[in-house]
Amino acid sequence: MCGIVGILGKADVAGQLVDALKRLEYRGYDSAGVATLIDGGLVSRRAEGKLRNLEAKLEQSPLAGTSGIGHTRWATHGAPSVRNAHPHAxxxxAVVHNGIIExxxxxxxxxEARGCRLESDTDTEVVAHLITLDLQAGKTPRxxxxxxxxxxxxxxxxxxxxxxxDDLMIGARRxxxxxxxxxxxxxxxxxxxIALAPxxxxxxxxxxxxxAVLTRRGVEIFDENDRPVERRETATSAAATLVDKGNFRHFMAKEIHEQPEVLGHTLSRYLDLTQSKTVLPKGAEFDFASCERLVISACGTAYYAGLIxxxxxxxxxxxxxxxxxxxEFRYREVPVKAGDLALxxxxxxxxxxxxxxxxxxxxxxxxxxxVVNVPESTIAREADFVFPTIAGREIGVASTKAFVCQLAVLASLAVHAGRVRGTISDEREAELVRMLAEIPAYAVKALRHEVEVEQLAQPLSKSxxxxxxGRxxxxxxxxxxxxxxxEISYxxxxxxxxxxxxHGPIALIDExxxxxxxxPYDGVFEKTVSNMQEVAARGGRIILITDQRGAEESGLQAWKTIVLPDVPAFIAPIVHAIPVQLLAYHTAVFMGTDVDQPRNLAKSVTVE
Structure with missing residues (x-):
């Protein structure tokens, strides 16, 4: 969950380490630290909290050295504090670490039995002492x-x-x-x-x-059995500049408003509008006709995208x-069939x-x-078929634009699967493709309701x-x-x-x-209205997110109704996601929480 960076440079590297860590702060922001070699000795600066606290410490007490490592932490073992901040040495x-030593x-x-005195509560410090004991026994760093x-x-x-x-750094991953x-x-x-892009x-x-063993001349790589191996060097497309907020107060707000654009970018990879057909990205031409069952697995917001x-x-x-x-999936020993698709x-x-x-x-x-937003990621590299979301870099911990792009990809894949499996006609595919193509325009219209949603923030924040x-x-x-x-309002x-x-939740309803x-007005709308009546009868304060026809047909006086444009039921969850996001965002802003970096969370969950 944490972010790590290391540099064997030509000039002092502390500033470069901090700049790189800024690109990794989405991975964790409980504490941060850097260590460099000065006259052959290890010297570090560490600070609790966000990276700006480390920057302030470095301004007060600069750090020289042309070789260094840095870290931004999301706490696993040990509370956020200076003593638990990395590097541990x-x-x-000196070691920086992302992960958990079980x-x-x-x-x-x-x-400790061998005489080592540990100063932190972390699992990482043990690694530094194990390596040190072996060095004291006469082993080389390798x-x-x-x-x-x-x-x-x-x-x-x-x-x-x-x-x-000074000319040695070792990295490892599992x-x-x-x-x-x-x-x-x-x-x-x-x-x-992204951290290395500058x-x-x-x-x-x-x-x-x-x-991997790094020197300024290059790198030697070894596999888990310590055998030398060759790994391909590639050119990365990671942006070389930091993403900024533009005119928005938070990255989350900026990313919500980017959704019409990124939806357009994503859908352009999957729709052939000249033929009114779906297409698969090059190299991802899976034959859905041969598939008897699809397995989908994900976490958090991505899991909800998978459910839709x-x-x-x-x-x-x-x-x-x-x-x-x-x-849950990873530990259930799920019976699956070879040849079917797992997404x-x-x-x-x-x-x-x-x-x-x-x-x-x-x-x-x-x-x-x-279905990933980072084409150079491990999941993408290990997959047989990559279905990219073109959301661009998402900084806010609470996913917004990546979520709707995941939905756009899944919807497109479902239509494509329907065509190749013969469950929809060419005419129906063309109709669904037209609906998908209209999503960016509907998203623009949905964003126009932001002021209405914002007005709900103050009363909702008191709850x-x-x-x-939903149905x-x-x-x-x-x-x-x-x-x-x-996530963001707590x-x-x-x-x-x-x-x-x-079947239970109705017991919670009161005024x-x-x-x-x-x-949205769809095939189950009337059933949902019945549930609304049950809430209204018990004094519940209803916030209804629907479309024009739904507002007209509901027959109930809601506390507040957000009326979106009429959209086909097929694409409604993508469009209706926008006011749902805005409601959370503005409530959190009113409450004064850290919207982009909410407590206890990190953007990329790379540990259990």
Whole structure:
């Protein structure tokens, strides 16, 4: 979950390390730190909280050195504090780490029994001491790192510096991403290519189990069995400039407003408007006609996108879909069929549970598809078929534009599957393609309701609990709306299938309970209205998100009704996602929370 960077440079690197960490702060912002070599000795600066606190410390106490490592942390072992901030070091070794060492308690007891004094609560510090003990026993840095890696259980990536070794850095990865950057007399390590973009566009991605020895002359890479291997150097397309907020107060607001544009970019990859047909990206031409069952797995917001996709695949393509949260799927030993498609949805392409589920399905002989926003990510590289979302870099931790682009891709794939499976006619495909092509224009219209939504923020912020309801594809959207509100405003919210109201949640309804009902006029609208009447009868404060016909047909006086343009039911969840996002955003802004970096969360969940 954390971000790591390392530089073997020509000039002092502390400033470069901080600049690179700014690109990785979405991975964690509980604390940050850097370490460099000065006259052969390891010197560090660490600070609790966001990266600006580390910058302030470096301004007060600058750090020289042409070799260094840096880290921005999302806390796993140990509370956010200076003592738990990375790098963790002994007199001979400094380490930054992304991941979790599962057997660290056993290893901690061992190194303490051997006389080591640990100063933090982290699992990472144990690694520094293990390597140091091997160095004291006469091993070289390479030998010491190799021996330590074989003793570790869990998921990790490391960047390691050694006292007295100005031209040496070692990196390693297992279950957590790490990239090597190639420069002119300089070398780099980073959690992803984005961190290294200001320095180089020549990247080598370490594969699972790899570890790498960097000097300013180049890199040697070894596999998990310590055998030398060759890994391909590629040119990265990661942007070389930091994304800014433009005229918006928060990245989340900017990303919500970018949705019409990025939806257009994404749909252009999947629609041939001249032929009114769906197309698959080059290299991703999976034959849905041969597929008997589709497996979808994802986490968080991506999982809700997958749930909506399930409705589309089953109703349009008549393709049965099994979907599960990746953190559950990976441990269930799910029976799957070789040759069928397993589809994994992830914004970052590095989500640990999703990646583990992918590897399980791959081992069972399934074909692997990836709906990802980062084409250079691990999930994308390990998939057989990559279905990209063209959302651009998403900075806000709460996913918005990546979510709607995931929906656009899944909808397009469902239509394509329907055509090749013969469950829809060419004429029906053309009709659905026209609907998809209209989504960006509908998104523009939906954004025009922002002021109406913003007016709800103040009264909603006074609530302790909020209930979201929906049916059909609006049910997963209700769960996504509740998640968004929880993530950034810290108000407790739950999303339910509207038909489940009488099976328990109705007990919560009183005159203080806001109930957000997502109800476009569709085939289940009348049923949803019945549930609205049940809420109204008990004094619940209804916020109805619907379209013009739905507003006219509901027959109820809601506390507030957001009336979107009439849209076809097929694309309604994509358009209705926008007011759902805006509601969470403006409530959080009114409450004064950190919208872009909410507490306890990180953008890319690369540990369990």
């Amino acid at each position: 002994t007199t001979r070794v 057997n660290f308690l056993e290893l901690r007891a061992e190194v 030998e010491a790192v190799a021996a330590t890696l074989h003793r570790l259980k869990g998921a990790f990536s490391f960047a390691i510096l050694f006292a007295g070794e 279950g957590s991403p790490l990239a090597v950057g190639h420069g002119d007399g300089e070398m780099y390590l980073g959690s992803d290519a 320095f180089t566009d020549r990247i080598t991605y370490l594969e699972e189990g790899d570890w 996709g399930k409705y589309w695949f089953e109703t349009i393509a008549r393709l049965p879909v099994d979907i599960d949260i990746a953190s 994994f949805v992830s914004q970052s392409g590095e989500t640990a549970d999703t990646l583990a589920s992918l590897r399980y399905c791959k081992a069972q002989g399934m074909k692997i598809g990836a 302790q609990h909020v209930l979201y309801l 059909g594809t609006s049910f997963p959207l209700a769960m996504e709306g509740a998640l968004k509100l929880k 108000i407790h919210a739950e999303g339910y299938a509207a038909g489940e109201l009488k 203080t309970m806001p109930v957000v009902i997502v109800a």
